[in-house]
Amino acid sequence: MEFLHLVEDRYSVRSFSDHPVEQEKIDQILKVGQFAPTAVNYQPQKIYVLKSKEALQKIRSLTRFVYDAPVVLMLCADQTKVWKSPVEKGYDTGEMDVSIVCTYMMLEAWELGIGSVWVRGFDSRQVKELFDLPENIKPICLLPIGYPGKEAAPYTPWHDTFRPLKEIVKEL
Template sequence: MEFSDVLSNRRSIRKFKNIPVEWEKVVAVLDAGRKAPSSGNLQNWRFIVVTDKERKKLLAQICYDQSFIATAPVCIIICSNTAKVTSFYHDKGLLYAIMNCAACAENMLLEATNQGLGSCWISSFDEKEIKEKFGLHQDTDAFIVIALGYADEKPPAPAHEELYALTFLERYGNRIKDIDAVL
């Protein structure tokens, strides 16, 4: 699939077919996350792959009862060795750890689309419960959950603001005339 098609076709999927995801595709998604950029190349991300039905139900509950999570064939909890980043960047460490994991997650979502899979980024959950129920170490934090599987829905493309409204040249507020004409 062309990269521009991957960008255009990615959606947040909350309805999945009851079809197992091939392990090779899961590994491809994980590998894409591993290749993300990170502050100081610290690569602080860690992954917990969840496929057990009962564990996915538990995860859905921890994610404030988002029941669709339990129906995804695969869930990936993106964790961070945050201590590794804070020891290097001190008071900016937590922010950088989160940003690194966000870049990792975006790579994973795009690769999921490339593999013909649907995915959903979830960041609403009880961090303490995930830490406890999924065995995270004291210096490790969970930042993102990804639900993964074959889509059983095709949501329409969301509206996006015009590039003109978002982009400035040299100084905030200095709009770039005709930038949207290039698209």
């Protein structure tokens, strides 16, 4: 698929079919996340694949925003691997790097016919506690994935509405 068409076509899927996602497709999505650019190529992402009944029940107990997806990718930043700015005290690129990884995986999923929705509607402290994550692992976002259900459609009527470039771009 041509890249521009892919990003124009993609939408956040909030209704998933019960068709399981094939392991080879999950592996391909994860491989694309491995190749995503990160600051200094430190690759601070730590990705947990939630697909067991127990893991899915846990995450569903913390947020309704996983929409009964058959697989949820829990993307975290390993704080021991993030790039830390020598210029701005306290700034690191963990959240940014993981967001880039998530975007790459989201687009690869769509290319494979698999829907997804980027989710941040959870309390990271609760996720950390419930999944017994190590101290250095910081939950950043969730990416529920699965085949779109029959009711799947863009969530808002303004899905295809964009501000003009002249409003969002300024040349200096």
